[in-house]
Amino acid sequence: MRFGILSLVLAVCGAAEVNLQPRAGPTCDPPFLIVGTSKCVLVNNISVGSWHDMKHYCALLGAQLVKLDSASDFAALVNYINGEGLTKAFYWIGASDETDEGEWLWTDLSPVAMGAPFWSPTGSSCSETEPKGGANSDCAALNPNKFYYFDDLPCSNTAGVICEKI
């Protein structure tokens, strides 16, 4: 019975997974690839480091940590990660609340949308969403254990990165 309830919860949470096909769009200079309607991204699960390390890594490529403020671009990106088998890695993205706890900002200082469809469902009934890590978790990553929804983690954690050409 306990397993049955857990399965039900997982099924309900899993049903929220977005899975849209990427669309054709403008081209990008290699190694960046078009994902979604307009973003040129690089998904890197080989070079890993802290959030700040990987922010610097993107800057060296003339890029920034990816900004995901469009549900359709986010869905296309997750579909790309799954389709290319780039799974089992955490990926830093450009959202942080390091400056002011609870105030999530992209690296361009624009506000991060909270809740669905970006942040991972959490809690026993999936009725809540991340971020739940408080002052110890100030940087956001796509979490492979949570269908690549946003999750807040300590900025010093080691993870791969998604850069976006700017």
Ligand SMILES: [Ca+2]
């Ligand atoms: Ca925080």
